[in-house]
Amino acid sequence: MPKRKLDPLPSAAFQILLSLAGEDLHGYGIMRQVADQTGGRMRLGPGTLYSSIQTLLEEKFIEEVHQREDAKLGQERRRYYRLTSSGRKLARDEAERLADLLRVARVKKIFRGDYV
Amino acid sequence: MSEKIYLCLWRLYPPHFREAYRDAALQLFRDRARHEKGFFPQLRLWLDLLTDLASSLPHEHLYRQPALTGIPAGQGPDGTPAFCVLGGQLPRFGALFYGGVLSLVMFGSISAAIDHGGNRRAPGSVLNQRPTDVYYCAPAIDEGLKCFRGD
Numbered sequence: 001m002p003k004r005k006l007d008p009l010p011s012a013a014f015q016i017l018l019s020l021a022g023e024d025l026h027g028y029g030i031m032r033q034v035a036d037q038t039g040g041r042m043r044l045g046p047g048t049l050y051s052s053i054q055t056l057l058e059e060k061f062i063e064e065v066h067q068r069e070d071a072k073l074g075q076e077r078r079r080y081y082r083l084t085s086s087g088r089k090l091a092r093d094e095a096e097r098l099a100d101l102l103r104v105a106r107v108k109k110i111f112r113g114d115y116v
Numbered sequence: 117m118s119e120k121i122y123l124c125l126w127r128l129y130p131p132h133f134r135e136a137y138r139d140a141a142l143q144l145f146r147d148r149a150r151h152e153k154g155f156f157p158q159l160r161l162w163l164d165l166l167t168d169l170a171s172s173l174p175h176e177h178l179y180r181q182p183a184l185t186g187i188p189a190g191q192g193p194d195g196t197p198a199f200c201v202l203g204g205q206l207p208r209f210g211a212l213f214y215g216g217v218l219s220l221v222m223f224g225s226i227s228a229a230i231d232h233g234g235n236r237r238a239p240g241s242v243l244n245q246r247p248t249d250v251y252y253c254a255p256a257i258d259e260g261l262k263c264f265r266g267d
Contacts, residue, residue, distance in 0.1 A: 029141050030145040046141035047129070052174055054133065079140055100182075107231020 005055050010095050011042060012052045017061065017083060017091040024065055026078035027053070053081065061087030118149060133176050178210060205242055 006013055012034075015054035017024060030053075031044050044052075055061045063084050068076040083091070105111065122145050126138060145165070152161050253263040 031144065036161030038196045043164050044166050045172070046126075047142045047168045047176070049144070050137040050141060051133070051172050054136070076143060089207070097243065103123075 006059055006061070006090070009090065010052065012042070012048050013056060013061075014091065014094050015042060015044075016049070016052055016056065017087055017094075019080060019084040020062060021088065021091065024080045024082045026070060026080050028078075029070070030081065056087065057081075060084055060089055119145065122165065125165070128169070128173055130176050177208070 015034045015038065016030055018032050018037060025033060027046070027049055030051060031049060034041050057064065062081045065080045065082045067079055069075055069077055073116065119142065123138075123142065126134060126141055148161055149158070152158060251263045251265055256262040
């Protein structure tokens with residue numbers, strides 16, 4: 001059986017799924033949303049962004065919705081992407097896995113005061 | 117000018133990916149360049165792009181195959197399904213290399229097996245006996261049947 005491309009889920013793909021959880025976004029919108037939600041630590045470049053988007057589209061975790069303009073960014077028509085129900089489930093599973101890890105980290109007391 | 121440089125870099129990606137996302141990537145580049153003005157933001161933009169290129173290029177070239185599934189077969193004028201061949205797509209270098217190595221290994225293995233195993237015969241096989249060997253057997257008084265090889 002061939003290994004699935006998203007098992008384990010790469011960090012960039014997880015961040016893209018999270019960015020689409022609130023609303024449909026185009027490529028630049030996803031990039032900005034990911035930068036916001038990671039405090040600027042992750043700025044997805046076009047190669048990584050569209051490579052991840054292509055994989056997520058192939059696995060049907062996101063879908064492309066009709067092209068439209070973004071009033072804030074000008075007249076150009078842009079491809080918007082939407083999270084599918086299986087994509088939302090994948091993001092939830094990954095978040096639960098990370099939450100379990102966090103619980104273990106708390107039990108092992110590896111955090112300093114602020115995070116407890 | 118910077119857009120042209122970025123487009124030249126984008127050409128390093130495999131054709132199927134390059135064509136599918138060229139316009140979107142260029143649009144994203146334009147958006148970032150428009151919003152990140154000044155020397156240091158521009159420097160950071162180019163550093164980001166080069167880092168992104170270095171990390172995503174090997175992935176696209178080594179691990180990704182063009183998606184062939186899900187493409188519906190076209191139809192000819194009379195309604196019969198028509199299929200296209202991938203004439204414009206060259207095999208990947210990695211595939212050619214592994215194919216060549218595998219062919220050499222298989223050829224060498226089969227040659228070695230023929231060289232070493234071709235002259236061996238199973239013990240007791242009639243083929244082990246020389247065809248010129250002739251045995252003469254005659255009944256003996258106290259030893260039953262006695263055989264002699266005649267040369």
